[in-house]
Amino acid sequence: MSFLSVSDVSMAFRIKGNGSFVALDSVSMDVANNEFVCLIGHSGCGKSTLLNLIAGLLLPTAGAISCDGKEVRGPGPDRAMVFQSHALLPWMTCFENVHLAVKQVFSALSAAQMKDKVEEALRLVHLDHAMHKYPYEISGGMKQRVGIARALAAAPQVLLLDEPFGALDALTRASLQDELVRIVESIRSTVVMVTHDIDEAILLSDRIVMMTNGPAAKIGDVLRIDLPRPRDRVALATNPQYAAHREYLLKFLYQKQRA
Amino acid sequence: MNVRRILGRPWVASLAIFIVFIAVWQALTGGGAGGPGAVDPEYARLAGQSAAVQPTGAIPPPTAVAARGWELLIDAFDRSNPNNLGIAWHLLQSLGRVLLGFVLALIVAVPLGFALGLFPAVYQALNPFIQVLRPISPLAWMPLALYIFRDSGISAIFIIFICALWPMLINTAVGAANVRQEWVNVSRVFGLDPLQHITRIIFPASVPMIMTGVRISVGIAWFVIVAAEMVGAQSGIGYFIWNEWNNLQLSSMIVAIVLIGLIGLGLDVGLAWIGTRLSFRE
Numbered sequence: 001m002s003f004l005s006v007s008d009v010s011m012a013f014r015i016k017g018n019g020s021f022v023a024l025d026s027v028s029m030d031v032a033n034n035e036f037v038c039l040i041g042h043s044g045c046g047k048s049t050l051l052n053l054i055a056g057l058l059l060p061t062a063g064a065i066s067c068d069g070k071e072v073r074g075p076g077p078d079r080a081m082v083f084q085s086h087a088l089l090p091w092m093t094c095f096e097n098v099h100l101a102v103k104q105v106f107s108a109l110s111a112a113q114m115k116d117k118v119e120e121a122l123r124l125v126h127l128d129h130a131m132h133k134y135p136y137e138i139s140g141g142m143k144q145r146v147g148i149a150r151a152l153a154a155a156p157q158v159l160l161l162d163e164p165f166g167a168l169d170a171l172t173r174a175s176l177q178d179e180l181v182r183i184v185e186s187i188r189s190t191v192v193m194v195t196h197d198i199d200e201a202i203l204l205s206d207r208i209v210m211m212t213n214g215p216a217a218k219i220g221d222v223l224r225i226d227l228p229r230p231r232d233r234v235a236l237a238t239n240p241q242y243a244a245h246r247e248y249l250l251k252f253l254y255q256k257q258r259a
Numbered sequence: 260m261n262v263r264r265i266l267g268r269p270w271v272a273s274l275a276i277f278i279v280f281i282a283v284w285q286a287l288t289g290g291g292a293g294g295p296g297a298v299d300p301e302y303a304r305l306a307g308q309s310a311a312v313q314p315t316g317a318i319p320p321p322t323a324v325a326a327r328g329w330e331l332l333i334d335a336f337d338r339s340n341p342n343n344l345g346i347a348w349h350l351l352q353s354l355g356r357v358l359l360g361f362v363l364a365l366i367v368a369v370p371l372g373f374a375l376g377l378f379p380a381v382y383q384a385l386n387p388f389i390q391v392l393r394p395i396s397p398l399a400w401m402p403l404a405l406y407i408f409r410d411s412g413i414s415a416i417f418i419i420f421i422c423a424l425w426p427m428l429i430n431t432a433v434g435a436a437n438v439r440q441e442w443v444n445v446s447r448v449f450g451l452d453p454l455q456h457i458t459r460i461i462f463p464a465s466v467p468m469i470m471t472g473v474r475i476s477v478g479i480a481w482f483v484i485v486a487a488e489m490v491g492a493q494s495g496i497g498y499f500i501w502n503e504w505n506n507l508q509l510s511s512m513i514v515a516i517v518l519i520g521l522i523g524l525g526l527d528v529g530l531a532w533i534g535t536r537l538s539f540r541e
Contacts (some may be wrong), residue, residue, distance in 0.1 A: 055448060057444055057447060057448070074447075075447040075448045076448070076450055076452070077445075077448065077449050077450050080448060080449070081444070081448050083441055083444065083445070085441050087441035087442065087444065087445050089442060089445065089460070089463070089539075090539040090540065090541050091458075091463040091464075091466075091539035100449060100451075101449045104449045104450045104451065105449075134540065135541070136540045136541050150449075187425070241524065254315065
């Protein structure tokens with residue numbers, strides 16, 4: 001049933017000299033197909049480490065991760081990632097940045113078909129007008145849209161987002177969240193997203209995984225968000241169920257897990 | 260009303276310093292009791308008649324240098340007398356040797372630098388040799404090069420190669436080893452193969468560091484070529500200076516020194532411009 005499964009995963013980093021730092025201690029979680037899961041926790045709790053393990057950028061010291069029945073042994077475009085710092089390659093235009101991903105995944109397509117794929121992805125994030133601009137020529141919000149387009153263009157089985165809106169101002173952040181809601185609802189992709197923003201997590205998630213503070217972080221609690229979709233941030237502001245979810249998360253983060 | 264604004268510009272101060280420098284120089288060499296014809300009596304005794312006829316022993320005044328400079332520039336491309344080529348031919352010779360030695364160094368330094376930067380084992384294996392070879396003055400190789408190559412021109416190119424190699428090698432290695440982790444992660448997540456990883460990620464990310472290395476290398480090469488050509492070469496600006504020194508043509512030497520400075524400046528500005536054009540912007 002579960003599409004992505006993390007079972008008993010521990011992660012320890014070797015520290016210079018001797019000894020090691022245990023970031024994650026036997027973490028297990030399952031993500032269903034087409035489910036949107038947020039990992040939330042205080043900074044330094046290992047949520048990004050968990051995401052990097054799912055991406056395959058790190059390999060766990062114990063336990064196993066599998067995606068669509070196959071064990072994760074390294075990174076790959078089937079688990080495309082949107083990075084916190086957008087991570088666009090500054091020597092390529094927006095088009096070329098997305099094209100890099102398309103070319104890896106759809107190598108069998110003709111040049112014209114690849115071009116269509118790239119343009120389609122950029123159109124999805126409303127950036128078709130800035131296709132041939134370089135990253136330094138566009139705003140931070142637009143850069144992150146390209147980052148999202150690049151990940152989506154790879155048609156991943158699981159889309160991984162590592163605090164993608166963390167570096168943006170509140171208004172840009174809200175508009176990108178809305179766009180992500182729209183995109184995810186239209187393509188029904190499986191998503192795992194790391195965030196420390198409670199409202200963002202409730203707005204986007206089907207389920208929120210709360211992590212305890214590190215070192216040796218674990219999963220502290222899981223909250224199912226049954227708010228109907230499409231969700232509207234203005235309507236949610238007065239929704240009592242939303243307020244209850246919010247309170248539950250706040251209590252976990254600020255009473256049980258003081259930073 | 261505009262005078263104050265013009266006086267406030269930075270180049271005004273530079274111009275003033277230049278004028279003062281020339282004036283002091285002129286006052287110390289041109290005016291005075293001896294005048295331009297003054298000859299060091301010691302030198303006059305050694306050189307006999309010729310010293311009195313050709314007053315070349317004293318530091319010439321700036322007017323004489325300027326006059327000599329004008330003569331040299333007018334005849335810069337003169338090649339009617341193979342024993343007395345125009346100064347431009349000497350400069351072009353030197354620039355050609357620098358270019359050749361530099362290109363050879365670039366061809367070796369960039370691939371080797373990537374190998375050093377990307378593979379710690381290669382770095383550990385080669386680092387002791389680099390650390391020993393790098394501090395050797397390029398000129399220390401000159402006699403050995405002359406013995407091996409039996410040609411002063413080729414030896415000079417070899418010297419340039421040696422001195423231009425290290426800054427580019429080390430900068431490329433550091434650039435390749437320190438490509439931002441987020442770009443490396445992009446490459447890994449989207450599954451670029453090793454060749455694409457180097458050509459599409461590592462190389463463009465390292466270009467600013469490589470270009471800094473290129474600038475340092477060319478600067479050092481332009482330093483060293485003058486000295487290398489003083490030893491045994493039959494052409495080039497270093498040979499020109501040494502030859503004029505043997506003729507006690509101090510004006511020509513000073514003109515050559517100024518030209519070396521101006522060309523060095525031009526090389527650096529040109530390479531800086533190319534560097535920003537080739538480097539990515541953020």
